[in-house]
Amino acid sequence: MKKIVGYLVMAVLAIVILVGCGNDSSGDAKTAAKKSADKEIKIGVSAFPGWYTWYAVEGFKQFEKNDVDVELVWFNTYSDSLQAFNSGQIDGVCAALSDTISPALKGVDFKVVLVNDNSSGADGIVAQSSITSLEGLKGKTVATEIGTIEHFFLLNALETAGLKESDIKLTNMTVENAGPAVISGKVDAASLWEPSLSYAASDGDTNLLFDSSKTPGLIPDTLMVSGDLLKNRSNDVQKIVNAYFDGMEDYVEKPDEALAFMAKQADISTEEMATAMAGARLFSIKDNYEAFNTKAEDYSYLPYTxxxxxxxLLKQKMVSTELSDPASIFDSTYIDKLYKESPDKNVPDTKKQ
Known part of the structure; x- marks a missing residue:
């Protein structure tokens, strides 16, 4: 009888311990969930004028004013930011629309929720002064960062001149290295974005052959966010979108201050930043709303683009399969809500800076 009672006592104790452990586990799970909800949201940014605007948003403290904890993570090399996003190391990334196609085809869970700008001269091809036309690039060494928007832009530019990639000697370089390479004469030409573009076009015996003002709407620059962030912190995504446009209103009212925030990150003068920004057509809330929702058979409509x-990209064998549902890349929820509430918020006219 004593043994039986002993066994019963031990069994009861075991149940109590198990129940206690179960409660601790539940508590840990809740704590982990809360930590996830409170975790700083990391957004990858790299050197392109339309994306430096995020540093104006940060400088004007609009993330704090909109009650959302955001860290802007700087990437010197654009492709590194895409890899960090695709592997889940960051929650959002500034990306050209062309660079959303491959992740979509590979099943990366994300949506484009915001368009910062359209490139309107902020991307271009600079060549040695002896080369005076795109046709003159045939057989020449041209540098760009393979697999990125500049590679895509270069191929489009070549196509307008009846050339293809095999007609040039393509050299893989980051934009930061390609600019100095064309200035020094190490390569015949380079496909670049600002601020490297302006430097390369003015600092060497070079000339600007072609820029994105000749391909309007071809290069929308966007904010991609992860599916996990959309699912678990949708309210915070809305706050980020709100903060961005609040920051753009600050930019309109205090352009010198905004440019100073941006120039500090770029390590250039405010005057140089203003020059770089002249090639970016910043999108208002209304521009965003129309780009997401107004169907058209041209580059004004994001799914068409x-x-x-x-x-x-498929034709150029930069991707291997067709994109069956282009609209699936986009989520206009956050822009739609903001448009209904504040359709008239303004953005700077960068051409006048």
């Missing part, structure tokens, strides 16, 4: 971009 995605479809044509994907077709071009």
């Amino acid at each position: 995605a479809e044509k971009t994907a077709d071009f």
Whole structure:
């Protein structure tokens, strides 16, 4: 009888311990969930004028004013930011629309929720002064960062001149290295974005052959966010979108201060930043709303742009499969809500800076 009672006592104690452990586990799970909800949201940014605007948003403290904890993570090399996003190391990333196609085809869970700008001269091809036309690039050494928007832009530019990639000697370099390479004469030409573009076009015996003002709407610059962030912290995504446009209103009212925040990150003068920004057409809330929602058979409509971009990438064998549903890349929820509440918020006219 004593043994039986002993066994019963031990069993009861075991149940109590197990229940206690179960409660601790539940508590740990809740704590982990809360920590995840409170975790700083990391957004990858790299050197392109339309994306430096995020540093104006940060400088004007609009993340804090909108009650969202955001860290802007700087990447010297653009492709590194894409890899960090695709591997889940950061929650959002500034990306050209062309660079959303490959992740979509590979099943990366994300959506484009915001368009910062359209490149309107902020991307371009600079060549040695002896080369005076795109046709003159045939057989020449041209540097760019392979697999990125500049590679895509270069291929489009070549196509307008009846050339293809095999007609040039393509050299893989980051934009930061390609600019000095064309200035020094190590390469015949380079496909660049600002601020490297302005330096390369003015600092050497070079000339600007072609820029993105000749391909309007081809290069929308966007904010991609992860599916996990959309699912678990949708309210914070809305706050980020709100903060961005609040920051743009500050930019309109205090352009010198905004440019100073941006120039500090770029390590250039405010005057140089203003020059770089002249090639970016910043999108207002209304511009965003129309780009997401107003169907058109031209580059003003994001799904159309995605479809044509994907077709071009497939043709160039930069991707291996067709994009069956271009609209699936986009989520207009956050822009739609903001448009209904504040349709008239303004953005700077960068051409007048």
